[in-house]
Amino acid sequence: MRHSIRQAKVKADETDKKRARPRLRGVGAFVFALMILAGGVGLFTHPATPLAPAWNPLQPLRIDDPLTPLTGWKLSRAANDPAQCLAALDGHAAARAMPDFTVSDQCHIQTRVDLSRVGRAQLTPVETRCAIALRLAMWERHSVQPAAQQHLGSAVDVINHIGSYNCRAMRTADGTSTSMSTHATAAAIDISGFALANGTKITLIDDWQGDTANARFLRALRDGACQFFRLTLSPDYNALHADHFHLQSRGWGLCR
Incomplete structure (x- = not known):
């Protein structure tokens, strides 16, 4: 009986982890996109940007x-x-x-x-x-x-x-x-x-x-x-x- 309860609990934990992974992946992707966006904006706006003015849409x-x-x-x-x-x-x-x-x-x-x-x-x-x-x-x-x-x-x-x-x-x-x-x-x-x-x-x-x-x-x-x-x-x-x-x-x- 106890063994069955432990097995059910393990399966429930695994199910919760699987459900959490897409959410974590979504959060991770969102954070990564924010980092890329911040880096991209910095590329255009930073005073020391290596991007030539002719190639900079903000110039x-x-x-x-x-x-x-x-x-x-x-x-x-x-x-x-x-x-x-x-x-x-x-x-x-x-x-x-x-x-x-x-x-x-x-x-x-x-x-x-x-x-x-x-x-x-x-x-x-x-x-x-x-x-x-x-x-x-x-x-x-x-x-x-x-x-x-x-x-x-x-x-x-x-x-x-x-x-x-x-x-x-x-x-x-x-x-x-x-x-x-x-x-x-x-x-x-x-x-x-x-x-x-x-x-x-x-x-x-x-x-x-x-x-x-x-x-x-x-x-x-x-x-x-x-x-x-x-x-x-x-x-x-x-x-x-x-x-x-x-x-x-x-x-x-x-x-x-």
Whole structure:
């Protein structure tokens, strides 16, 4: 009788232990996850973290950081935040913040800046949105200057444009649209050519066609712009763009 009671007690203890193991495993997994999470946050936030700023999602966009898979996300976040946008441009562009400009609900410039330089490249002063200035600065740093050195052996000193803000309807191959252009809110800029430090002048209307060094340079710039702008149109798109790149800070990702 006593033996049977002892056996029953042993079985009950074993059953209780088995029931406790999943709970213990769950608690252990939870504690382990907390430790990993704490270590991960520390990796991002610790002052002595070995993680480079370009790879740290908690660090803001810096124009001179190398490109990483996080760059596009950081760029979008900064472009949509006026304070982050201006902070990123500081030291990398001549962009003077201005009060917002409003003509109507359809025609205005929010987060307006007066832009006259991105990187080392000068521009005729243009009033545009901070997001356009920031995307131009990224393009100049990571596409324009490297492509100029690769294809032409010289730096770009001037980026020529034909404007950003223009309160007008969209132009299409079939005529004027009923929709407003992104230029009506300065959410785009049109780039027409470049002047190099060695004196070379390049325009899209004269140099896009063919397999010359100038043409390869311009095509590299078009492809590079697609990394930093939400919509990029070149002479390959249609005749309306034969003389310029249309670079837009909002859109559906068209690159042509």
